[in-house]
Amino acid sequence: MIEERHETRGEKETSRIEAFSDGVFAVAITLLVFSLQVPALDNPPTSEHLVKMLLLRWPSYLAFFISFATILIMWISHHVMFKLIDKSDTLFMLANGFLLLLVTTVPFPTQLVATYLTTPVAGVVCVIYAGLFLMTNLVYNLLWWLAAHQSHLLKDSVSPKLIHTRSRDYALGAPCYLLALLLAFWSPGVSIGICSALWLFWVFTTYERRPTRKAYQKQRFEREKKESHDPA
Amino acid sequence: MIEERHETRGEKETSRIEAFSDGVFAVAITLLVFSLQVPALDNPPTSEHLVKMLLLRWPSYLAFFISFATILIMWISHHVMFKLIDKSDTLFMLANGFLLLLVTTVPFPTQLVATYLTTPVAGVVCVIYAGLFLMTNLVYNLLWWLAAHQSHLLKDSVSPKLIHTRSRDYALGAPCYLLALLLAFWSPGVSIGICSALWLFWVFTTYERRPTRKAYQKQRFEREKKESHDPA
Amino acid sequence: MIEERHETRGEKETSRIEAFSDGVFAVAITLLVFSLQVPALDNPPTSEHLVKMLLLRWPSYLAFFISFATILIMWISHHVMFKLIDKSDTLFMLANGFLLLLVTTVPFPTQLVATYLTTPVAGVVCVIYAGLFLMTNLVYNLLWWLAAHQSHLLKDSVSPKLIHTRSRDYALGAPCYLLALLLAFWSPGVSIGICSALWLFWVFTTYERRPTRKAYQKQRFEREKKESHDPA
Amino acid sequence: MIEERHETRGEKETSRIEAFSDGVFAVAITLLVFSLQVPALDNPPTSEHLVKMLLLRWPSYLAFFISFATILIMWISHHVMFKLIDKSDTLFMLANGFLLLLVTTVPFPTQLVATYLTTPVAGVVCVIYAGLFLMTNLVYNLLWWLAAHQSHLLKDSVSPKLIHTRSRDYALGAPCYLLALLLAFWSPGVSIGICSALWLFWVFTTYERRPTRKAYQKQRFEREKKESHDPA
Numbered sequence: 001m002i003e004e005r006h007e008t009r010g011e012k013e014t015s016r017i018e019a020f021s022d023g024v025f026a027v028a029i030t031l032l033v034f035s036l037q038v039p040a041l042d043n044p045p046t047s048e049h050l051v052k053m054l055l056l057r058w059p060s061y062l063a064f065f066i067s068f069a070t071i072l073i074m075w076i077s078h079h080v081m082f083k084l085i086d087k088s089d090t091l092f093m094l095a096n097g098f099l100l101l102l103v104t105t106v107p108f109p110t111q112l113v114a115t116y117l118t119t120p121v122a123g124v125v126c127v128i129y130a131g132l133f134l135m136t137n138l139v140y141n142l143l144w145w146l147a148a149h150q151s152h153l154l155k156d157s158v159s160p161k162l163i164h165t166r167s168r169d170y171a172l173g174a175p176c177y178l179l180a181l182l183l184a185f186w187s188p189g190v191s192i193g194i195c196s197a198l199w200l201f202w203v204f205t206t207y208e209r210r211p212t213r214k215a216y217q218k219q220r221f222e223r224e225k226k227e228s229h230d231p232a
Numbered sequence: 233m234i235e236e237r238h239e240t241r242g243e244k245e246t247s248r249i250e251a252f253s254d255g256v257f258a259v260a261i262t263l264l265v266f267s268l269q270v271p272a273l274d275n276p277p278t279s280e281h282l283v284k285m286l287l288l289r290w291p292s293y294l295a296f297f298i299s300f301a302t303i304l305i306m307w308i309s310h311h312v313m314f315k316l317i318d319k320s321d322t323l324f325m326l327a328n329g330f331l332l333l334l335v336t337t338v339p340f341p342t343q344l345v346a347t348y349l350t351t352p353v354a355g356v357v358c359v360i361y362a363g364l365f366l367m368t369n370l371v372y373n374l375l376w377w378l379a380a381h382q383s384h385l386l387k388d389s390v391s392p393k394l395i396h397t398r399s400r401d402y403a404l405g406a407p408c409y410l411l412a413l414l415l416a417f418w419s420p421g422v423s424i425g426i427c428s429a430l431w432l433f434w435v436f437t438t439y440e441r442r443p444t445r446k447a448y449q450k451q452r453f454e455r456e457k458k459e460s461h462d463p464a
Numbered sequence: 465m466i467e468e469r470h471e472t473r474g475e476k477e478t479s480r481i482e483a484f485s486d487g488v489f490a491v492a493i494t495l496l497v498f499s500l501q502v503p504a505l506d507n508p509p510t511s512e513h514l515v516k517m518l519l520l521r522w523p524s525y526l527a528f529f530i531s532f533a534t535i536l537i538m539w540i541s542h543h544v545m546f547k548l549i550d551k552s553d554t555l556f557m558l559a560n561g562f563l564l565l566l567v568t569t570v571p572f573p574t575q576l577v578a579t580y581l582t583t584p585v586a587g588v589v590c591v592i593y594a595g596l597f598l599m600t601n602l603v604y605n606l607l608w609w610l611a612a613h614q615s616h617l618l619k620d621s622v623s624p625k626l627i628h629t630r631s632r633d634y635a636l637g638a639p640c641y642l643l644a645l646l647l648a649f650w651s652p653g654v655s656i657g658i659c660s661a662l663w664l665f666w667v668f669t670t671y672e673r674r675p676t677r678k679a680y681q682k683q684r685f686e687r688e689k690k691e692s693h694d695p696a
Numbered sequence: 697m698i699e700e701r702h703e704t705r706g707e708k709e710t711s712r713i714e715a716f717s718d719g720v721f722a723v724a725i726t727l728l729v730f731s732l733q734v735p736a737l738d739n740p741p742t743s744e745h746l747v748k749m750l751l752l753r754w755p756s757y758l759a760f761f762i763s764f765a766t767i768l769i770m771w772i773s774h775h776v777m778f779k780l781i782d783k784s785d786t787l788f789m790l791a792n793g794f795l796l797l798l799v800t801t802v803p804f805p806t807q808l809v810a811t812y813l814t815t816p817v818a819g820v821v822c823v824i825y826a827g828l829f830l831m832t833n834l835v836y837n838l839l840w841w842l843a844a845h846q847s848h849l850l851k852d853s854v855s856p857k858l859i860h861t862r863s864r865d866y867a868l869g870a871p872c873y874l875l876a877l878l879l880a881f882w883s884p885g886v887s888i889g890i891c892s893a894l895w896l897f898w899v900f901t902t903y904e905r906r907p908t909r910k911a912y913q914k915q916r917f918e919r920e921k922k923e924s925h926d927p928a
Contacts, residue, residue, distance in 0.1 A: 482712060482715075483715060486712065486715045486716045486719055487719055489716060489719070490716055490718075490719025490720045490722075490723055491719065491723050493720060493796070493800065494719075494720050494723035494724050494727065494800045495723075495727075496800065497724070497727070497800045497801060497803060497804065500801070500804040502804070502807045502808055502811055505812075505817070508815065508816060509812065509815050509816060509817045510816065510817065511816070511817045511819065511820045513817075514812070514817045514820050514821075515820060529797075532793075532797050532800075533793075536790075536793040536796075539716060540786075540789055540790075540793075543712050543713075543716075543789075546712075667786065667790070670786060671786045672785045672786050673785050673786070673787070673847065674783055674784075674785040674847035674848060674849060675847065675848060676845070676846065676847060676848055677844075677845070677848040677850075679848075680848040681848075
């Protein structure tokens, strides 16, 4: 139980949590390359055989790509959430640790999907796959609830309206992933499809667009003009 | 033997040590995923067989979870300790390096426990497991002693009372882990139980809770009111 | 869709993107060491046999070196580009993620080249190798276009002339790598040669040289003299 | 060829180089754990057999420890050097990249030593081992020469005396490692011994000790007293 505060002036309290999380995301995303293997050829090797062997391994390329995209969007979500946060406490750190546990696990169910998607056991692997996504979404909800409601870890500048919008976006994911999980028993393809479509949803909800160079210079010019008329 | 100081103004001297340590913690915790393997099935595969094969591998999931939780709490402890430190010297860097050696070693004894916990050699692996934790605790004691007593590496704002509380908390771990090590010969389960219970102890001693949004705003409001009455 | 901005004052908005990218580059470049293996010897081992076995593995050393140099120059290019950037948006983050995908893939085609460069299938592997480089170059062009034209993510101090020079340099790469890809069918050696020569081109276009200690002190002395004559 | 400068005010220009290098050092040092393997036992396993199997693997523990200590001291040296540096240019970045290449290579010759130190080929592996250290030392000399002489990358506050001391310390290493390399043909043990002794030499030359809490407070008290007598 600590009551003293020892942050260096102006230091963002969450910077080491971000650095550690960045490290875990970066290692997890890079380890995926181990799923790509150089094929062994007969002696003497022929170009046709090499090309055929490389093409036969399409499930491992697909698994590599899906895992990469999944961890990448998780990292972007993490980045977008932590932009609003500048304090931290123990529960929040533990919840973030649990999220990282799920992140490092991603390659395992993805590998299951890549190996068994075209076999009779596709249903089981898609349940596990959607299940991991459901859990990840629940942990994002938990992290946001801890930061915005249970304790006050957000920056002072964050508006109640933004808190509300984000809470709604995170909450929307859970029923969709649950649906994907349940549909997996009926049609693995539809289940995978919903998981991928939600990827687009996360891109959209975190979407942010900067003005072009021209628009930016116009804005700046008008702000400066206004300031010269109305000095503080 | 260097007598000149060349830190950039306001730079925390330990920031590169923290970055390097974060990297080691992050890689070590992510490499644990290699203990999860996709099971090979007969052809054609059946859902029952896949589920059975996945469930049979529970020791590897347990090992993954324990290792993850262990390295996570070590990282949180490291983070909590370094919050109070803003200087560094060579002995401290070497001791921190020794701590990182123990961190990177964690997967090895955990794997031993996962492989042999249900066999007649459980006693030996639990001695090794508790032994690693005992050594880690001793190195945390050493790091803290170097920072707080041998040299003065703490921030000026750290109170003697906090130094005393922390010294006591770190020192309490050693006899408990020694007990776990000795009990391992008699009952491996009890030994593992003590190690897990100490996990909760570290969470508790580093526990920190932030005020809620409402309490935070009330505090701020009262501070501002007081300041307007009593201008500096 | 976010309209609020919550950057901490003076914080570079791209710092977490750089930290994450640095992590991915660092892990990818370090994983290459797995291509170096200790040879197994007969019992009893002889020095001649060990030396011979080590020399026989020259393709793995070459692959290690080429991959390392390739990822290193990609990192330097990334560093040089991000020096001019201090803002970010979603498209830019996704494009950067795609670049990191290519970075983590580097070991795979390099391993292909190392394994099959001296065999009849050299043509195929060199097409794949040059193809990866072509794609990487296209993504660098995309990143730069997003930062400089599509949105305004560059620092205010970057001159239009520098933007123009950089755009030209990035655009020059694409036709050269395409040429290398096409020539691979005719002569794998020439294809690899062009890829290596372009490595030198990237070093040259990002080349920057600092003044020596003497020149630096002279500059400083003259600036100070001028300032004392012409006080602001 | 860039002539514009775009560093954010007060930003240390080498911070991304340090972050990338820290990442490579951290990954390289953590990957060493792969040399520790859980032994497979007969069924049913006995405690005596497990202990015997674990003890038999002492060369892998030794290799793990030597590699860890080696990469750790290389990182400390890197840290100590970069404390004096706040600028960078292309040649310096390439030389640093070459150093990182050597760092990632460390596990390979260490593994060679661990595997063959007790066999007739010990001479060859010790030549390779000392050879890597010699090259690493030469690259440290090159880095320092680039930073201190070829271009002026050091902080303005670094004294010519410190530059001279450091240049001498780095230069001293080369003949010692060359001696270790040559003696390896005659006695592998002496060669390893010299390499280890130089480890202590690097600890000593980068050694830095902070005052104790009491000495620190006394210094501070006297400085404050002096300042109150002699106001600026």
